[in-house]
Amino acid sequence: LVVLLVLLSRLKHDVVQMTANFVDLMVIDRDTAAFLFTIFPNLRWSVIAAALVILPLMYTLWWLDPFRIPRLPALAGKLACLAALVAYSLTFPDEAWRGYYDDGYLSKFARSGVIAVSDFVRDGFMESAPATNEHLKVPLVDACYPAGRRPNIIMIHDESSFDIRAAGGIKVPRNYGSHFLSFDGKARQFMAESNGGPSWFTEYNVLAGLSSRSFGRFAYFVTRIASGRVERGLPLALRRCGYDTLSLYPAFGGFMSARAFQTTTGVAHFYDAHDLGARDVEPDSFFYDRALDLMSQEQPSKPLFAFVYLAANHFPWETKFRPELLPAWRAPGNASAIDEYLRRQDLSAEQYQAFMAGLKKKFPNQPFLIVRYGDHQPEFAPHILDPGLDEAGVGKKLENYDPRYYATYYAIDAINFEPVKSDAVMDRIDAAYLPLVILEAAGIPLDPSFEEQKAIMLRCGGVFYACRGGAEARRFNRLLIDAGLIHGL
Structure with missing residues (x-):
């Protein structure tokens, strides 16, 4: 044994x-x-x-x-x-x-x-408050009436990406940083709940709109536990408003129960690496091209939500990834792994711009809201943020959720659409609020659970799990349980 x-x-x-x-x-x-x-x-x-x-x-x-x-x-x-x-x-x-x-x-x-x-x-598996007299109304399928034209919504999972200038002494290429800016020129922070590797923590945040930290010791298994149990999230809210929903995933669908989890949160069409024909790790352009192809097959009269999950900036950075894709790039002169990380960020930014051009060309009259986010910092980030700390010191800071170790970015872009101004589109948000930000920026009416979560967001200034020592998140989990949107936990 x-x-x-x-x-x-x-x-x-x-x-x-x-x-x-x-x-x-x-x-x-x-x-x-x-x-x-x-x-x-x-x-x-x-x-x-x-x-x-x-x-x-x-x-x-x-x-x-x-x-x-x-x-x-x-x-x-x-x-x-x-x-x-x-x-x-x-x-x-x-x-x-x-x-x-x-x-x-x-x-x-x-x-x-x-x-x-x-x-x-x-x-149990998930923290929740004791029984409460408060209640959420169960959202109805036909109770969503957006004002104006609904935009197609694209959410982009930008693997391991953050503004490395947060660490001192790093040399960056010219014009570095524009990729992190939104349509209005603002740089906004996204507070992830993982560091260095487990992207599925953030996957849970941005699809379910909830905190993986509520699972405590079981957070590492969050998507596996939530599959079939957490029936609440951004895709479900959009489907109630007439959206079709699809997801492009860069690994096999069985990994951390990604297919089952995303289906539970409302993804109607899930395409994993096998479905997409991916071979090993593919560049961002591979998934952008597949997204354009799949979107062109959708009904033009029906709005679409697409979740595009990128993977090219995943570790290791000791080897050069697809050097032929950016032949003219010159290393700024940092450690080799950091320079390779910066090269992949430049490649990602270039291919994102090509994707935006493809959207404008293929769908010249359709409105789009595009939201990108860095799912977590790369695994070497703590060692450049605090180069004097040993592994135990870094571990303590990670365990105590030092915000410097969890801050990435989120950015909002639009095509043929003016994002709706909202007090929910804050300069700094916890990851669990991103679905709410997207719904507000798209002008989609909020269902009762997101209305309640918006009240929490405004009350807590963009902080979710850590607000009032976790009391707000536990209370919200209890409301979702009592409404039948979370069960078996």
Whole structure:
């Protein structure tokens, strides 16, 4: 069992850069198994072969074992071991940030069991306030009557992108920074809930309009847990207003249950890497071209919401990604990984402008609202923001949600459309408010849940989970649960 744990933990770290913990046993779904068997075709045969060898061997060892312990002493020994494990876990609590280190497989797994089970017994998978007398009205399908023409809405997930000038001493190319500006020339901050890798935290934020931090120790599994349970979000709100909804995803749909989660939040047409014909990591232009093709197949009389999920700026940055796409680019003179990061940002900005030109050419008379956001900072960002800190110091700042480690950007652009002015379009927002910002900027009437969330946003100045120590988010979760929009959590 120890050898099996080590092997599975190393496999998980190779795939998602995090070692196994006890929650993996609490959240088992078919999507994850299907995803692993897809990306590792030989894994299926390895599992079958291992089962054919290990199960008979375990039975044989049990049958031939000459040492038998009576049940009562065995139970006493079990309880003593459990008590020791609980005491050890409470004395030396497992620090969440250490899960990203490829070591300590057994210790981290054992300690996470104590914390995860206690958290689950106390709060379930998701924090929510006790019963309340307040109620939300369930939104009706035919109760949305926008004033004026509804724009097509495109939301762009800009992988690992933030304004690197937040760190001192970084040399940037000329004209760096224009990509982070909105149509009105403003630079706006987007406060993500992850740093360095887990894009699905932000995916949950911008589709469900809720906080992954409400899941506490289970946040890493947020999209898997929310699938089939959190039936509230931006795509659903837009579908009630007559929109068709589609999503372009750069990995296999089983990864972190992306297909099931996005479908739950209202995405009607989900296209993953296999559906799109993607080979390995593709440049942004690949997904923009596919988006243009898919949008041209839609009914021109029906407005469209498209979620375009980019991946070209994903780590590692030690190797040059598609050098032929930007042959004239010159490195400013930073560390090689940072210069490669900047090159990919320049490539992303150039291909975004080409996408905007393609929209104008293919759909000359249609209105568009385009909203981009950086899903999280790159994994090296803490080390350039605070170069004097060691790993433990960085881990503490991440655990305490230092805003410098979570700030990226969001930008609003438009074609043949004037974004609606709203007090919700703030200069700095928590990630969970982005759906609300999009609905307001598009002039779409808010359903009761987004009306309530807007009141929270204005009351808390753009802060969501951290407002009043989490009380506002817990109360809002309870309202959604009582309205039947969240269930089973």
